[in-house]
Amino acid sequence: MEFIRFFGVRKKIFNVHFRNIRGRRDEFAEVYPDEGDVDMVQAMRVYREVGYDQMIMPDHMPTHADDPESLQAFAFGYGYIKALIQSVA
Numbered sequence: 258m259e260f261i262r263f264f265g266v267r268k269k270i271f272n273v274h275f276r277n278i279r280g281r282r283d284e285f286a287e288v289y290p291d292e293g294d295v296d297m298v299q300a301m302r303v304y305r306e307v308g309y310d311q312m313i314m315p316d317h318m319p320t321h322a323d324d325p326e327s328l329q330a331f332a333f334g335y336g337y338i339k340a341l342i343q344s345v346a
Contacts, residue, residue, distance in 0.1 A: 258303045265307030273304070274316030275338055287317045289330070290337050301341040313338055 264270050277293030278285040290297050304313070315334025318327050 258299060261300060261303045261309075262307060265304065265309050270304075270307075270309055271311055273309070273311070273313040275300075275313050275334070276316040276318075287319060289319060290315070290334060297337075298341060298344070301338075302345050305345045313342070 261270070275290060275297070277288055277290045277295050277297055279288050279293050280286055301313075315331055315338060318330035318334050320327050320330065324330055
């Protein structure tokens with residue numbers, strides 16, 4: 258959250274690839290935004306706190322056999338982002 262604050266208050270964030278992971282640098286798995294180690298609700302609160310008003314989009318959504326092109330996954334990602342934006346407004 259400190260990085261969002263540091264760059265956000267300086268207006269140095271121009272596009273957010275909103276994704277979550279489980280693990281750490283060089284050893285992680287990309288997961289759905291509501292499943293990872295990052296508190297995405299808190300992240301969205303901080304984006305609002307610093308006045309970020311640019312694009313927030315899902316990035317690197319997981320795939321599964323029933324959704325080989327990740328279309329359902331990305332639909333979930335966009336819906337999740339929209340819900341978070343509405344919840345912190």
